[in-house]
Amino acid sequence: MDDKFLTPYKPEDTEDRIYADWTESDFFNPDTCIEKGITSEEAETFSIVLPPPNVTGVLHMGHAAMIAVEDIIVRYERMKGKRTLWVPGTDHAAIATQSKVEKIIEKEGLNKQKMGRDAFIARVEKFASESHDTIVNQIKKLGASIDWSREAFTLDTERSLAVRTAFKSMYDDGLIYRGARIVNWDPKGQTTISDDEIVHEERKSTMYTFRYWKDFPIAISTTRPETKVGDVAVAVHPDDTRYGTFVGQTFSGEFCGVHLDIKIVADESVEKDFGTGALGVTPAHSQIDSEIAMRHKLPHKQVINEYAKMIVGDERILGKKVTDARTSIVEILRTEGLIEKEEEVSQNIATAERTGGIIEPLPKLQWWIDVEKEFAMKGDGIPGIAKGQQTTLKEIMKKAVANSAIIILPERFEKTYFQWVDNLRPWCISRQIWYGHRIPVWYKGDETYAGIDAPAGDGWEQDPDTLDTWFSSGLWTFSTLGWPDKNAKDLHDYHPTDLLETGYDILFFWVARMVLMSGYHLGTVPFRTVYLHGLVRDAKGKKMSKSIGNTIDPLDMIAKYGADATRLSLIIGAGPGSDMSLSEEKVRGYKKYTNKIWNIARFVLSSTNDVDTTKKPVLSSREEEILAEFNDVARYVDQHISEFKLHLAGEKLYDYTWHIFADVILEESKEALLSEDASVRAPRQWLLRYIWLELLKLQHPFIPFVTEEIWGSIPEGGQQLMVTKWPVDAMTK
RNA sequence: GCGCGAUUAGCUCAGUUGGUAGAGCAGCGCUUUUACACAGCGAAGGUCGCAGGUUCGAAUCCUGCAUCGCGCACCA
Numbered sequence A: 001m002d003d004k005f006l007t008p009y010k011p012e013d014t015e016d017r018i019y020a021d022w023t024e025s026d027f028f029n030p031d032t033c034i035e036k037g038i039t040s041e042e043a044e045t046f047s048i049v050l051p052p053p054n055v056t057g058v059l060h061m062g063h064a065a066m067i068a069v070e071d072i073i074v075r076y077e078r079m080k081g082k083r084t085l086w087v088p089g090t091d092h093a094a095i096a097t098q099s100k101v102e103k104i105i106e107k108e109g110l111n112k113q114k115m116g117r118d119a120f121i122a123r124v125e126k127f128a129s130e131s132h133d134t135i136v137n138q139i140k141k142l143g144a145s146i147d148w149s150r151e152a153f154t155l156d157t158e159r160s161l162a163v164r165t166a167f168k169s170m171y172d173d174g175l176i177y178r179g180a181r182i183v184n185w186d187p188k189g190q191t192t193i194s195d196d197e198i199v200h201e202e203r204k205s206t207m208y209t210f211r212y213w214k215d216f217p218i219a220i221s222t223t224r225p226e227t228k229v230g231d232v233a234v235a236v237h238p239d240d241t242r243y244g245t246f247v248g249q250t251f252s253g254e255f256c257g258v259h260l261d262i263k264i265v266a267d268e269s270v271e272k273d274f275g276t277g278a279l280g281v282t283p284a285h286s287q288i289d290s291e292i293a294m295r296h297k298l299p300h301k302q303v304i305n306e307y308a309k310m311i312v313g314d315e316r317i318l319g320k321k322v323t324d325a326r327t328s329i330v331e332i333l334r335t336e337g338l339i340e341k342e343e344e345v346s347q348n349i350a351t352a353e354r355t356g357g358i359i360e361p362l363p364k365l366q367w368w369i370d371v372e373k374e375f376a377m378k379g380d381g382i383p384g385i386a387k388g389q390q391t392t393l394k395e396i397m398k399k400a401v402a403n404s405a406i407i408i409l410p411e412r413f414e415k416t417y418f419q420w421v422d423n424l425r426p427w428c429i430s431r432q433i434w435y436g437h438r439i440p441v442w443y444k445g446d447e448t449y450a451g452i453d454a455p456a457g458d459g460w461e462q463d464p465d466t467l468d469t470w471f472s473s474g475l476w477t478f479s480t481l482g483w484p485d486k487n488a489k490d491l492h493d494y495h496p497t498d499l500l501e502t503g504y505d506i507l508f509f510w511v512a513r514m515v516l517m518s519g520y521h522l523g524t525v526p527f528r529t530v531y532l533h534g535l536v537r538d539a540k541g542k543k544m545s546k547s548i549g550n551t552i553d554p555l556d557m558i559a560k561y562g563a564d565a566t567r568l569s570l571i572i573g574a575g576p577g578s579d580m581s582l583s584e585e586k587v588r589g590y591k592k593y594t595n596k597i598w599n600i601a602r603f604v605l606s607s608t609n610d611v612d613t614t615k616k617p618v619l620s621s622r623e624e625e626i627l628a629e630f631n632d633v634a635r636y637v638d639q640h641i642s643e644f645k646l647h648l649a650g651e652k653l654y655d656y657t658w659h660i661f662a663d664v665i666l667e668e669s670k671e672a673l674l675s676e677d678a679s680v681r682a683p684r685q686w687l688l689r690y691i692w693l694e695l696l697k698l699q700h701p702f703i704p705f706v707t708e709e710i711w712g713s714i715p716e717g718g719q720q721l722m723v724t725k726w727p728v729d730a731m732t733k
Numbered sequence B: 001g002c003g004c005g006a007u008u009a010g011c012u013c014a015g016u017u018g019g020u021a022g023a024g025c026a027g028c029g030c031u032u033u034u035a036c037a038c039a040g041c042g043a044a045g046g047u048c049g050c051a052g053g054u055u056c057g058a059a060u061c062c063u064g065c066a067u068c069g070c071g072c073a074c075c076a
Helices: A011-025 A030-035 A061-079 A094-107 A117-141 A157-172 A225-230 A287-295 A322-335 A393-402 A413-423 A469-473 A489-494 A504-521 A554-561 A563-571 A584-607 A621-642 A646-674 A678-699 A704-711 A727-732
Strands: A045-049 A083-087 A176-186 A191-193 A198-210 A220-222 A233-236 A250-255 A258-266 A278-281 A339-352 A360-369 A407-409 A441-444 A447-450 A497-503 A527-533 A536-538 A580-582
Touching: A011 A117, A011 A554, A011 A563, A011 A704, A030 A083, A045 A061, A045 A489, A061 A083, A061 A117, A061 A497, A061 A527, A061 A536, A061 A554, A061 A563, A061 A621, A061 A646, A083 A489, A094 A117, A094 A469, A117 A554, A157 A176, A157 A447, A157 A469, A157 A504, A176 A287, A176 A339, A198 A322, A220 A225, A220 A278, A225 A322, A233 A287, A278 A287, A287 A360, A322 A339, A393 A413, A393 A504, A407 A413, A413 A504, A469 A504, A497 A504, A504 A527, A554 A563, A554 A584, A563 A580, A563 A584, A563 A646, A563 A704, A584 A646, A584 A678, A584 A704, A621 A646, A621 A678, A621 A727, A646 A678, A678 A704, A678 A727
Parallel strands: A045 A083, A045 A497, A233 A258, A407 A527, A497 A527, A536 A580
Antiparallel strands: A176 A191, A176 A360, A198 A220, A198 A339, A233 A278, A250 A258, A441 A447
C-alpha cells in the first residue's frame, strides 16, 4: 500500500497532477480512444457541446454546476464504451463583452469614439482573450473531460465563415431582410436589442387623462405624455357607442407647440374598459400603435431621437430628455386645464438586460429574420416536415418539439417553449455595436451586395452593424463540427448531438435559436435531448449576485475542499430544472466524503492485499446477500444516470458507500478478515475488494479525481479509470 | 391577465408506477474500539401549507384556497 494513504486525502496535491495525466493520455479525444482500442469506429457515438461561457470574466457556480453535470454524463458514456465527444468553446457575447470593456476604459478616461473602431476592438479582443484563458483554466480545475483539440470560439475564423455562410443563405432565401420597423432601442447602449433581451421592471408612475386641446372631443390616458406630440390618431373600439360618431373625422390643433392632425379610427385592439376607452396613437414610439397605424394607413411621426431626447416642439420641450419633457408637458397641461385625472399606477417598463437602459421604441432600419416566411426544407431530420417541403422557421421550431424529435427535460418546459414560439415576432439581428460578426452586406450607391466575402471592385462600403450574438451561437452545434463543409467528418459522425445541457434561463435565447438554425441550415434538429438545470442560489435561496455579495467562487471551493467535493455539492440535492441552494457547509460536507473514500481505500488495501481477485470464490449466504444488494445499487445508479437523475444516483452512491459499505459491511467484516482460517477470510476479502473496485468505477463520473488517484495506486488498475469499462454491462451478462 | 414552480425535522433540500416519512448541516448523549474524530454508536426532532375529494390506504392522484418565487404578455 502506498504511504500516501496514511494521511488524509489532499485534493490540492492530487487534482492538477491527475488532470495532467488525463491530458497526456488524451482520452478526452475520441480519436485517441479509437486509436488505443478504448472504443471503435463502429461504436455508438455520444456527443455534446459545451454551452460556451461568455468571455466577460470568470465562471460562477452556475457554470460549475453545468460542467459537473455534463462531465458526469460524458464520463459515464465514455466508460460505457461509446465514442464520446464533448466540444469546448467560449462565446464572444457581443453586447455583454463590449459594455464590460467600455466600463473599464471609462475608468481610464477613454471612450470608444476617441479610440476608434479598430483600436477599441483590439482592446476588447485582448480582454476576451484574457477571460478565455481564465475560463479554460477553471474548466480544467473542475475536471472536465472535454476534448480541447476541438476547442472553438464563436468569433474565430471557422465560426466567422459559418456565420457569413449562414447569413448569405438565409438572405438568398428571403428570410433575412432589411426593413424599417419599430425596434427596441437602448439609449444607454446605443443599439437595438431583441425582444428577449428586455427585462420588465415594475415601477410606479402616473397615468394622466387629458385632452390634446380644449375642444378636442375625446379624452385619452397615458403614462407618457411626452410622446403625445407624435400622435396621429385616437383609436376607439368599433363597438364603443360613446365615440362612434367621431370615427372617421380628423381634428387639428396645437398641442404643446406642435401642430397635430388627429384622426379618430376604430380598431379592435382597443379595450373599451381601459381608461377612457380611447387610445392616443403614437406610431413611431410604440409597437402596438405602429401596428394600428399600419392598419389605418397613418404616418409614423418620430418625435424622440436615439438619445431619448425630444426632436419636436417649442423651447419648452425641444431637446429635452424624455423624462424632463414629461414634466414640462404635464406642467403645460395643468396650466391650460386640460388634465381630467391623474392617478398612481404601477407599470412594467422595459429595460435593456445588459445596460439597464430604459427601452425607447423607435422606428429604425434594421436587419431581421422572418420567422414566418416559407422556404424549402433542406433535410428530413424533423418529423412532419419532408425534405423539399415548404415550411417556416416557426414551424420547424414547433414541430421539432411537438413531434418529439427533441425531448425537453423537465417536460414542463415544453409548455414554456411553445408559448414562446407562438408569440415569436421577427427577430432583429443587427446591433449598433462594434464587437461581433460584422454584417456581411456591402453597399455602393443604391446597390446592395450580400455575400460570404466582400464584392470585387472599389467603392463598396460594408454595413457598420454587427450581428446579435445569438446568431452565431445558434449555429454552435454544427459550426463547431466543421460546417459549412458539409462533408466534414465530425459533422457526419456527431451531429445531431445527443444532449444539450444548459440553464433554463436561456431556453429561448439559445436553445430555441439552435433549433431554428439547425432546422434551417441542415434540415435536422441540433440535439435529441435538452436537459435544463436550475440556477445556483445561496443557502437562503437568494440568487447569487456580486452586488449582494453572496457569491461563492468555484475556484475558492476547489482550493479549500477539492473539485470532487465542489462537484458533488452541485449535483446532490438538485433536481432537474429546479434551483439549488449552495452553502460552503455543503461543500465541506462532501470534502469529508472524499476523505471517507480515501480511508476506505486504506482499509480495503491493507486488509485484502493478498486476495486473488481473478476468480470468484464460494461465498456464504450473507456474502451473496451483500453482493446482491450491491448489484441493486449498481443498477439503480446506472439507470438513474441514463435518465439524467444525477442527484438520485449520486445520493445513492453516497449513502451506500458510507452508510452501508463502510458502516455495516466493513465493520462486520473485521472479524472474518482477522480469521486464521483462509476459507473464512478469503471469500470475504474477495467480496470487499470486488465491491470496492466496482464502487470506484461507479463513483468515477461524480468524483473523478479521488477515484482516479486511488485507481492509480492499486495493482488491478492498469489503464486509467476514466477509460475502464463501466460495471453494469458486464454484471448483467 | 395567461402560464409554471415551490410550500416535508431548527436550516438547506431529497422522496415520479399511492403502501407505516429520509439525507446533510446545526444541536444532544456516549465512544479516542488498530480504516477514518474530515470518525463511530445512540437518542431526539415532522398533523409532509390549509380545506375538501378519490382510495382498503395519499407527502405522492383530483378540486379549491393561501403564501412565496419565476416566466410570458403591445393594456395605452
